[in-house]
């Protein structure tokens with residue numbers, strides 16, 4: 090019964106898109122004998138439309154499993170399949186011209202920054218501790234590590250709060266330097282990793298809804314510009330963290346309302362906030378965790394790794410499992426100052442690459 094319906098649908102599709110009327114019974118005979126003598130026009134039109142318009146009956150669409158559509162479909166599609174290459178360029182092909190190319194300028198640092206969408210609400214809905222939630226920050230770092238391991242042309246990453254910046258080496262030819270391709274891959278990989286590792290970092294807090302991240306691409310022509318960019322993000326981390334630490338101390342320990350706390354520190358400088366924290370709450374800001382004050386820098390480090398391999402040696406020609414030590418590049422998180430020169434002197438390889 091199902092097979093009859095498929096043939097009737099097939100017949101209807103052919104006749105509605107060509108001037109040729111092939112009754113289902115004729116179609117059945119053609120297909121049963123594996124004949125390819127269906128009129129070429131009918132075949133072409135049918136193949137073209139089935140490739141491009143998914144509104145046709147499920148049984149004649151591509152991608153259905155054998156079980157879903159039965160052997161008839163396989164037999165039916167076989168004689169049709171040879172005409173696909175002839176239709177590689179359809180009359181609709183011109184629409185591709187509307188796609189714009191967006192390659193990044195050569196020999197520039199490519200920075201991709203992502204940022205949590207509406208994390209003000211997301212952090213509240215998921216009970217993030219204020220002002221910093223260690224679990225949330227580690228989860229961000231975990232997702233960023235995954236990105237770096239997947240895209241090994243990233244030479245350094247920096248993250249704080251709900252954002253992460255990834256720096257691709259100047260000479261990268263990844264995805265032909267196409268901005269949207271690079272950005273969407275990195276942001277989507279980060280987002281899925283964030284969700285993938287959620288339970289590990291928040292074992293007692295189920296994810297309420299899928300989080301999202303925006304992304305942008307920024308190009309920097311000089312090493313100074315790149316360093317200034319990273320310094321800007323780290324300075325932002327410090328300014329926000331000092332503000333938030335002071336604000337939440339006034340609210341949580343000082344009993345102020347949010348409005349009162351805001352008014353109290355609205356016109357203060359860093360030194361004033363340090364003073365409030367120390368004199369009123371006994372908090373020495375310098376002793377706050379480095380991860381909160383400096384954010385997280387991810388860099389590559391060569392580490393020695395011992396693995397077991399089945400191999401021979403010069404002394405012993407018999408193959409047997411042996412411990413072999415090799416050098417491997419590994420992503421390591423640091424909570425350190427990247428504004429001053431010390432970090433860059435200790436990691437000269439990050440900026441050394443000059444391709445022109």
Ligand code: DGT
Pocket residue numbers: 204205206207208209210212217218219220221222223225226250251
């Ligand atoms: P957006 O980026 O325009 O979609 O909006 P938001 O709400 O994500 O704003 P944004 O990115 O400027 O600020 C980040 C928010 O994330 C901010 O409201 C505080 C929150 N957040 C990030 N990390 C933590 C954390 O560790 N603990 C808490 N309590 N909140 C955090």
Ligand code: MG
Pocket residue numbers: 204205206207208209251
């Ligand atoms: Mg955000």
Ligand code: MG
Pocket residue numbers: 204205250251252
């Ligand atoms: Mg943010």
